Amino acid sequence: MPVKSRTPYANSFAMALPDREISNDELSTFIDTSDEWISKRTGIKKRYWVSEGTTTSSLAVEAASKSIDQLSNGTQIDAIIAATLSPDYSFPGIGVQIQDALGLPPVPAYDVRNQCSGFLYAMEMGGALISTGVYENILIVGAEVHSTGMDKTTRGRDIAVLFGDGAGSCILSHGKRSGLSFELVGTELHSDGAYAKELWCEHPGSVLFPDRLTEELVREGKVFPEMNGRLVFENAVRHMTEVSLSLLAKHGYGSSDVSLFLPHQANLRINTMVAQKLGLNESQVFSTIQDYGNTTAATIPIGFTRAVEEGAFTSGDLVLSAAFGSGFTWGAALYRVV
Numbered sequence: 001m002p003v004k005s006r007t008p009y010a011n012s013f014a015m016a017l018p019d020r021e022i023s024n025d026e027l028s029t030f031i032d033t034s035d036e037w038i039s040k041r042t043g044i045k046k047r048y049w050v051s052e053g054t055t056t057s058s059l060a061v062e063a064a065s066k067s068i069d070q071l072s073n074g075t076q077i078d079a080i081i082a083a084t085l086s087p088d089y090s091f092p093g094i095g096v097q098i099q100d101a102l103g104l105p106p107v108p109a110y111d112v113r114n115q116c117s118g119f120l121y122a123m124e125m126g127g128a129l130i131s132t133g134v135y136e137n138i139l140i141v142g143a144e145v146h147s148t149g150m151d152k153t154t155r156g157r158d159i160a161v162l163f164g165d166g167a168g169s170c171i172l173s174h175g176k177r178s179g180l181s182f183e184l185v186g187t188e189l190h191s192d193g194a195y196a197k198e199l200w201c202e203h204p205g206s207v208l209f210p211d212r213l214t215e216e217l218v219r220e221g222k223v224f225p226e227m228n229g230r231l232v233f234e235n236a237v238r239h240m241t242e243v244s245l246s247l248l249a250k251h252g253y254g255s256s257d258v259s260l261f262l263p264h265q266a267n268l269r270i271n272t273m274v275a276q277k278l279g280l281n282e283s284q285v286f287s288t289i290q291d292y293g294n295t296t297a298a299t300i301p302i303g304f305t306r307a308v309e310e311g312a313f314t315s316g317d318l319v320l321s322a323a324f325g326s327g328f329t330w331g332a333a334l335y336r337v338v
């Protein structure tokens with residue numbers, strides 16, 4: 001780890017959503033499912049799906065523009081870190097598209113692909129680059145379009161009901177900006193690739209020879225995400241709890257010091273169980289899953305944006321964030337509101 005010399009602050013959270021709202025009842029018109037099943041098992045009531053012409057990078061750019069608009073005139077973005085599992089193209093990643101669409105100078109554009117932990121991975125990397133003085137202001141974006149990559153038939157219902165499209169962003173800087181700022185107190189990240197196949201999208205990829213994609217794979221639905229839901233659920237609860245306690249302890253805190261828990265949004269029951277294990281009460285958990293479903297790398301910045309809008313933060317609050325997802329990857333971040 002580099003020697004920490006400057007404190008990173010997350011400023012100017014913003015979000016973007018596609019225009020098509022899909023309720024559980026609407027899903028039930030083309031998938032054998034029900035509002036009752038989805039609400040009871042996941043907490044999700046609706047999600048937003050793109051229409052033609054909206055892409056992961058266009059959502060990312062919309063959110064990022066709102067973040068940049070909140071900065072004072074003359075503030076330069078020195079780098080971009082973009083997290084997504086659903087880029088517009090196989091390559092290049094969306095970082096360069098964001099750079100171009102925003103009309104930024106030729107700053108570096110990192111692409112992070114750690115799925116539901118992507119935003120936390122981006123924040124740890126950005127935090128290190130700010131604290132070591134490499135950059136002054138880094139645009140961090142998490143964005144996804146899931147709706148065009150899922151099996152939206154009954155065959156894929158375990159996945160299709162869970163995911164939504166959207167984007168969230170912030171500017172990580174070495175100083176506080178106007179409005180609420182979030183001092184990045186610390187992060188802790190993990191991975192365990194032994195579980196890679198428990199939540200994955202197998203094809204197309206370079207594992208196949210001589211061609212990555214065949215008609216048969218498409219017919220068999222092998223181009224859609226697959227998940228061992230129960231195993232993911234159990235591991236999410238265990239790892240999000242453990243990493244939260246570990247990160248808090250590293251910084252001399254316990255869970256009783258936490259004001260607000262703003263976790264990744266995969267399932268309301270996962271977050272309720274983690275909060276219970278941490279000894280937090282329901283009112284300390286910030287949830288957006290009911291409105292957006294799981295937007296993967298975008299859930300946490302969307303959560304921050306909504307929480308700012310709703311006045312959920314008070315200066316001095318200690319905010320805990322945690323995530324778990326495909327990889328498996330997981331982690332936590334701790335912020336102080338200033």
Ligand SMILES: CC(C)(COP(=O)(O)OP(=O)(O)OC[C@H]1O[C@@H](n2cnc3c(N)ncnc32)[C@H](O)[C@@H]1OP(=O)(O)O)[C@@H](O)C(=O)NCCC(=O)NCCS
Nearest residue numbers: 033034037041116157158161229230232233266267324325
């Ligand atoms: C996916 C998840 C909601 C499923 O909940 P569950 O309680 O484990 O449900 P199961 O998978 O055991 O399925 C129970 C039944 O509901 C059915 N079912 C599955 N999806 C359904 C749907 N969308 N609508 C209606 N019924 C459904 C199953 O076929 C099964 O039927 P059966 O009992 O007749 O076999 C849950 O496992 C989960 O949230 N896992 C973690 C997901 C996650 O976090 N993913 C992303 C990580 S970032």
